[in-house]
Amino acid sequence: MTATDTAEAPGLPVAGRRIGPLGVDDGRTALVRNRAVRSLGLLVSLAGLLAVAVASVGYGSKPIPMGEVFVAVLDFDGSNDHLIIRSLRIPRTLVGLGVGAALGLAGAVMQGVTRNPLADPGILGVNAGASLAVVIAIYVFGVGSLTGYVWFAFIGAAVVSVVVYGLGALGRDGATPVKLALAGAAVAAFLASITTAILIVDVATLDQYRFWVVGSIAGRDSTIAAQVAPFLVVGALLAFGAARSLNSMSLGDDIARSLGLRVGAARGVSALSVVLLCGAATAAAGPIGFVGLTVPHVARAICGPDYRWILPYSAVLAPILLLGADIVGRVVARPGELQVGIVTALVGAPFFIALVRRRRIAQL
DSSP states (O other): OOHHHHHHSTTOEETTEEBOTTSSBHHHHHHHHHHHHHHHHHHHHHHHHHHHHHHHHHOSSSOOOHHHHHHHHHSOOOOHHHHIIIIIIHHHHHHHHHHHHHHHHHHHHHHHHHTOTTOOGGGGTHHHHHHHHHHHHHHTTOOOSHHHHHHHHHHHHHHHHHHHHHHHTOSTTOSOHHHHHHHHHHHHHHHHHHHHHHHHHOHHHHHHHHHHHTOOOTTOOHHHHHHHHHHHHHHHHHHHHTHHHHHHHTTOHHHHHHTTOOHHHHHHHHHHHHHHHHHHHHHHHOOOOSHHHHHHHHHHHHHOSOHHHHHHHHHHHHHHHHHHHHHHHHHHTTTSOOOHHHHHHHHHHHHHHHHHTOTTTTOO
């Protein structure tokens, strides 16, 4: 048998490869098949996101026929129903889409950077920093509007995240995953105690703060969406750009360095994306728990450990969860509503417990 015959014979090893029954490299065939399945799953997820977004615009405390909803979007006539759709529900849905995608991406990046399956965006002290900043805005500066909270919350989240990263970077080894997690937990506990102390001595501040801290996208208008949009876009671009670095870092710092990755710089870019994404999301909607924790695990179960797929899936599945929870909160408590932060906690807590009980929890 000649070398040519060997190369063309199906199923025989050639230069370390196995040729399949159709004369195609089995490894490449599996890769193409997996990529097609993942792409199809992502398209299905996008279709689900579109359906949930339409439902978010269509359903609320005031029943409006779905046909009238489409008329309000395409041919606004100034009626009360059209004003509700244009001024309340569409901005609320847009904020939910942005906040959900940001939390999903931030959670996936944090789990990749820290190699900790229980990490969520709060691990860098983002929620604690934003909460303290909002309390200071109310108590010291008398800010009483959501549009005023946004900037204070974002600045607080950003400053605290930088402080946490700086503390984690101290020492010879730099910002290791364990040091980042410990620094974040310590700073978050310290800031939470200050926040609680202020709230105890000032009841009026507590009354305003409690409506923000529960986590909600109700009442968020187009102004808030426009304010946080640039930070969400830049943060998302940085997160998607860090996908290959996250794949390398998941193998360990030593292997990542041997592959030519500048681990410190890559971790810094990833941390910056988390600051922008989670800071803007927390500023817009308040602290919303469990979305950044649960969604990356669902994405990982669907597409495997490749962050080039985990990040897009997280960016699509997280707003599905957030908007779905928001719709449930509007339906179950009519004519009032249950804040989305409460609903996501009710959904995420059982998942968190199941996650902790897994035997191989330490592995991503």
